[in-house]
Amino acid sequence: MFKLESLVRPNIRAMKPYSSARDEFQGEARVMLDANENSLGSAGPSQFNRYPDPLQREVKQALAPLKGVAAEQIFLGNGSDEAIDLLVRLTCVPGHDHILILPPTYGMYEVAANLNDVGIERIALTADFQISQDSVNQILASEAKLVFLCSPNNPTGNLLHADAVEQILRGFRGLVIVDEAYADFADAPSWTTRLAEFPNLVVLQTFSKAWGLAGLRLGMAFASPEIIGYLNKIKPPYNVSEVTQRHALQALQAAAHFEELRHTLLRGRAWLAERLPAVPIVEHVFPSDANFLLTRFKPDATAVYNYLLGKGIVVRNRTTQPGCAGTLRLTVGTPEENEQLLEALQEYRPS
Numbered sequence: 001m002f003k004l005e006s007l008v009r010p011n012i013r014a015m016k017p018y019s020s021a022r023d024e025f026q027g028e029a030r031v032m033l034d035a036n037e038n039s040l041g042s043a044g045p046s047q048f049n050r051y052p053d054p055l056q057r058e059v060k061q062a063l064a065p066l067k068g069v070a071a072e073q074i075f076l077g078n079g080s081d082e083a084i085d086l087l088v089r090l091t092c093v094p095g096h097d098h099i100l101i102l103p104p105t106y107g108m109y110e111v112a113a114n115l116n117d118v119g120i121e122r123i124a125l126t127a128d129f130q131i132s133q134d135s136v137n138q139i140l141a142s143e144a145k146l147v148f149l150c151s152p153n154n155p156t157g158n159l160l161h162a163d164a165v166e167q168i169l170r171g172f173r174g175l176v177i178v179d180e181a182y183a184d185f186a187d188a189p190s191w192t193t194r195l196a197e198f199p200n201l202v203v204l205q206t207f208s209k210a211w212g213l214a215g216l217r218l219g220m221a222f223a224s225p226e227i228i229g230y231l232n233k234i235k236p237p238y239n240v241s242e243v244t245q246r247h248a249l250q251a252l253q254a255a256a257h258f259e260e261l262r263h264t265l266l267r268g269r270a271w272l273a274e275r276l277p278a279v280p281i282v283e284h285v286f287p288s289d290a291n292f293l294l295t296r297f298k299p300d301a302t303a304v305y306n307y308l309l310g311k312g313i314v315v316r317n318r319t320t321q322p323g324c325a326g327t328l329r330l331t332v333g334t335p336e337e338n339e340q341l342l343e344a345l346q347e348y349r350p351s
Contacts, residue, residue: 080219158289
């Protein structure tokens with residue numbers, strides 16, 4: 001039986017969290033002299049001289065019905081990277097515990113582990129970037145505190161098969177982190193719909209991709225209220241700024257525009273996926289459930305990358321990632337940017 005207390009570091013279970021002025025008093029008052037703020041106003045806009053809501057209650061209330069969860073099941077952070085770091089720190093004793101990752105995958109899992117002096121166990125995905133049954137068995141036998149499953153995966157773009165993820169959720173002894181940064185581009189239900197079924201499940205999402213708010217740095221984690229309570233316990237007091245909270249609320253009120261952006265990007269992905277295979281230097285375009293296409297080039301992907309740079313077009317070179325030799329990751333852009341990319345690739349001539 002899953003018991004969160006057995007995963008959480010003993011010192012964190014016992015620690016008393018920092019109590020900010022805005023934790024101790026919530027609401028409005030005529031005279032606010034509790035938080036050592038500058039009551040005269042700001043050097044910039046005067047409305048930012050007060051500390052923000054440390055638990056982002058208004059944003060969570062607006063987000064909860066959109067995601068089909070309770071507000072108590074939502075953590076908001078400075079990008080998804082903050083949630084990744086906090087989950088490692090919550091469960092892993094430095095120099096003792098380890099996490100599990102499935103390369104090729106998002107690089108911040110490894111960075112967070114290294115930063116916190118936590119070991120890394122690697123179980124590679126298959127040639128088509130899926131989890132084999134043998135890998136599932138290895139994961140279930142692992143003593144890792146966390147396993148990170150990126151789905152749709154970065155840099156490969158594909159969803160991981162749901163049956164493999166479910167097997168891991170049912171049998172893994174630690175927390176299962178399903179990173180859904182690109183889920184808005186996938187034709188599959190979010191794992192947030194299964195939170196009640198799996199107490200060891202944490203789902204990560206972001207405002208950076210389909211919402212088009214990468215500059216705000218706002219990430220989401222969805223989990224049981226118990227897990228969210230621990231993340232709130234160890235996060236910095238005011239980890240999401242007032243500016244970010246206000247912009248997020250405005251975005252949530254503009255869901256129709258969000259859908260317009262999402263569908264435009266999906267059309268762009270289909271347009272590129274149809275045309276790229278006809279380009280002579282393209283060897284293979286991998287199927288994608290994200291807003292990018294991992295593409296294998298011949299004879300030299302790095303030469304293509306440098307050529308595109310010379311044309312003022314920046315893509316991501318993924319040739320050094322496990323299983324990704326000869327590949328570039330091509331983000332779907334505006335229709336005009338997609339056309340410029342395709343035209344440049346068609347004009348390339350190997351030296």
